[in-house]
Amino acid sequence: MKIAIVQINPLIGDFKRQFARISAACDQAKKDGCDLAVFPEMVLCGYPPRDLLEQHGFVEANSACLERLMAEVHGIGVICGLVTANPADGGKPLFNTAVLFEGGRLLHQVHKQLLPTYDVFDERRHFEPGQPSRPFVYKGHRIGLTICEDAWNDKDVFRRRLYALDPVSQLAGEGADLLINIAASPFHMGKRTFRDRLLSNLAAKHKVPLVFANQVGGNDHILFDGASAAFDCEGRRVARCRDFEEDYVCFDTGSGQGETHAQSETDVEAVLRALVMGTKDYVTKCGFKKVVVGLSGGVDSALVSCIAVQALGAEHVATVFMPSHFTSPDNYEDTRQLAHNLGIAYSIIPIDEIYHDFVKLLRPKADPDDLTLTEQNIQARIRGTLLMGISNRDGCMVLSTGNKSELAVGYCTLYGDMNGGLAVISDVHKTLVYEICRHINQSAEIIPRRILEKAPSAELKPNQTDQDDLPPYERLDAILKGYVEEARSADELVSVGHDARLVADVIARVDRNEYKRHQAAPGLKVTAKAFGEGRRYPLAKRLNPL
Numbered sequence: 097m098k099i100a101i102v103q104i105n106p107l108i109g110d111f112k113r114q115f116a117r118i119s120a121a122c123d124q125a126k127k128d129g130c131d132l133a134v135f136p137e138m139v140l141c142g143y144p145p146r147d148l149l150e151q152h153g154f155v156e157a158n159s160a161c162l163e164r165l166m167a168e169v170h171g172i173g174v175i176c177g178l179v180t181a182n183p184a185d186g187g188k189p190l191f192n193t194a195v196l197f198e199g200g201r202l203l204h205q206v207h208k209q210l211l212p213t214y215d216v217f218d219e220r221r222h223f224e225p226g227q228p229s230r231p232f233v234y235k236g237h238r239i240g241l242t243i244c245e246d247a248w249n250d251k252d253v254f255r256r257r258l259y260a261l262d263p264v265s266q267l268a269g270e271g272a273d274l275l276i277n278i279a280a281s282p283f284h285m286g287k288r289t290f291r292d293r294l295l296s297n298l299a300a301k302h303k304v305p306l307v308f309a310n311q312v313g314g315n316d317h318i319l320f321d322g323a324s325a326a327f328d329c330e331g332r333r334v335a336r337c338r339d340f341e342e343d344y345v346c347f348d349t350g351s352g353q354g355e356t357h358a359q360s361e362t363d364v365e366a367v368l369r370a371l372v373m374g375t376k377d378y379v380t381k382c383g384f385k386k387v388v389v390g391l392s393g394g395v396d397s398a399l400v401s402c403i404a405v406q407a408l409g410a411e412h413v414a415t416v417f418m419p420s421h422f423t424s425p426d427n428y429e430d431t432r433q434l435a436h437n438l439g440i441a442y443s444i445i446p447i448d449e450i451y452h453d454f455v456k457l458l459r460p461k462a463d464p465d466d467l468t469l470t471e472q473n474i475q476a477r478i479r480g481t482l483l484m485g486i487s488n489r490d491g492c493m494v495l496s497t498g499n500k501s502e503l504a505v506g507y508c509t510l511y512g513d514m515n516g517g518l519a520v521i522s523d524v525h526k527t528l529v530y531e532i533c534r535h536i537n538q539s540a541e542i543i544p545r546r547i548l549e550k551a552p553s554a555e556l557k558p559n560q561t562d563q564d565d566l567p568p569y570e571r572l573d574a575i576l577k578g579y580v581e582e583a584r585s586a587d588e589l590v591s592v593g594h595d596a597r598l599v600a601d602v603i604a605r606v607d608r609n610e611y612k613r614h615q616a617a618p619g620l621k622v623t624a625k626a627f628g629e630g631r632r633y634p635l636a637k638r639l640n641p642l
Contacts (some may be wrong), residue, residue: 097235097274099131100125102344102353103322103337105313106142107381109154111161114140118176119346122169125384128346129174131235132637136278136311136324137208137244137557142320143280143311144177149190149222152602155179164642165447166197171396171494173198173234175309177278177345177636182205188224194243194278196234208243210259215630216282216318219245225579228263231272237349240264240272240304244279252301253294258320268302275304283321285363292325292333300331303350312342317618319370319629324360328352335600337461340369344460351513364535367622368403371520374620376407379493380517386492387416390483391442393427394552398434398543399529402613403535404495405438414441416486417478420448422558433544447478452622454478472556476512484515493517501526502571503616504576505602506609514616522619523626525576526552526569573603580626597606611635 102125104117118135137143139640140161141154148154158178158382167176173196190207200479207226211219246256246263262274274542277299283610288378299306305328312322326335335345335354347354360366379387387404391397397415413616415432428444435442444535452472455462462471483494496516498508500523508514521529533543552569566572572585578584589599613627614635625631 097132097237097324097349098128098129098130098350099307099338099347100130100293101309101324101326101335102133102135103133103310103312103324103342103346104139105342105377106139106311106315107156107338108142108145109148110142111140111157114142115161115164115189117342118165118174119169122172122174125344125346126172128343129344132173132175133315134175134276134278134307134309135174135269137194139176139278139311140178141176141508142315143320144216144315147222149179151328151553152210154274155181155190162195162197164471166200166202169197170199173203175241175276175278177280179266180205180575182224184224188220190222190244191226192219192223192596193226194237196232196241203234204239204241205454206241208358209261209263210249212245212248212258216257216627217245223244228261228266231267231270234525237274238272239276240267240270241276241630244277244281247277247279247298248294250294250298250301253297264298264302268304269445272302273298273304275302275306275602277306277311279308280320282621283319283366284622285367288321288339288366288622291571292380295325296327296331296333299327299329303329305329305347305352312340313338313372314374314620315381316378317374317621319374319620319622321366321370326354338372339366362535364528364531365574367431367524368377368532368535370622371403371524371620372406375518378618378620379408382493382517383491384491384517386412386414387495388416388483388486388490388492389495389497391415391431392497393424393430393547393550395529395533395543395547396499396521396526397537398571399533399536400453400497401434401438401440402533402542403520405440410439413492414443414486414490415439416461416483417442417444417483418447419444420446420451420475422556423513424549426550430547436549437544445482447475447482453476468557473509475556476509478512480509480512480515487517494521494524498522499524499526499529499614500627501566501572501576503571503613503619504580504609505566505605506582506612507566508612510612510615514612516617519617519619520614525573527573567602571598572602575599576606577602578630579606581623582625583625607633607637607639610637 196204206229234284311320324337345355494516
């Protein structure tokens, strides 16, 4: 049997968009001689739909889309995911469902059994776990059909399993000779290697081919890399789709061979492509065409500008440089050169006059050059206000430029540099920011060298550098990764060599600034644990054990 593995980029709730893409992919698969086309989890509505699932019309639209597909797609079998109603009197009202149809008839249906509730997932909020299913005979194969998390409970891979059931082992034990897993498996650094190892192990252990069809695209802060694949009965990956773009490949179960398309070669390249995809999808799916970025002469705003150009095209990106009398002459030149290199609009709005007026109103007897935190934050808020004014005037989205290291310890200003519709690099540590910038500059100097070499500075007071208030970013990022992404305690961080006083200070800053992050723009998730929905900490708290 020849199978088309199709990854499309859905827009939540846009059933017309999804119908058109699925229909077109099926037509192409038929032309390529495929017997079956396999699409991702919840492909009809897009994943994750969140509380749209509470609207009856939304659930009914899933059924209507499926019915139209069944009526209009002929000559090929189709496996796809959608939301269906739970007809039982008790339990949650919905199922996360996969169906197989052909020739206008629904041939097979299964419901997702393992419903994740960790990190960004909250599927038990709406869905009832499905009952175990049995293999279904189609085109001479006994197909074991599962949905995403159903494959993530292998006792040979997970030391501590989250579920009592193992749907894949159960299906294999009942004679499945082809495993198909449709998924909406989000991206983060390092995950694809683990995911491929998991799927390869399942195919080899059960000695059956495995087909994996994954969603691609950005939906809000969650990014899906696609990278759909097929593995033969020895666990070798014999087909794969591209990452971070719509694609499909063919896999032949008879020959065990398939098409292999190129993917990102390094984590740094993958993160850059994820951020570009996520920025494009968030901006355009929210109905915007243009963005504006506040340039500072620093590395963060330079990177966000590069990402915006790759995502939207230079003609849709504007930049604004807002200097004060604390701004170094180098930054005038560096911002102008960056904008020239990228071919984007560039304007200058000095803020000194506005700043002095603000200070006079707020602290009438104060010396504007006697800089307390109040005066520093006023500068950041003037810039943030100007950017939001440009957003209103020009109908564009503001991209904020703060990185994860700054956001973690509160080295950012509410209603200032945190303003924006999307925080593009809020899950990118400062050290990784530099790595990505060097990757961008591999073939040509897009980001001026001096931006990468100068000491980072907010330039809110004379001769200021980030390291006046923060430890070196290499040390800070190592502690932040341990505390935020690996959930290590202070004692554990000290035990691996970090300075105890520094650890205590960093942890206190992270905890103290939860309220700021709660008000931040949504950010694109590229690490195992990002701030926001996947890290739900109380704002008012005091960890004070006996």
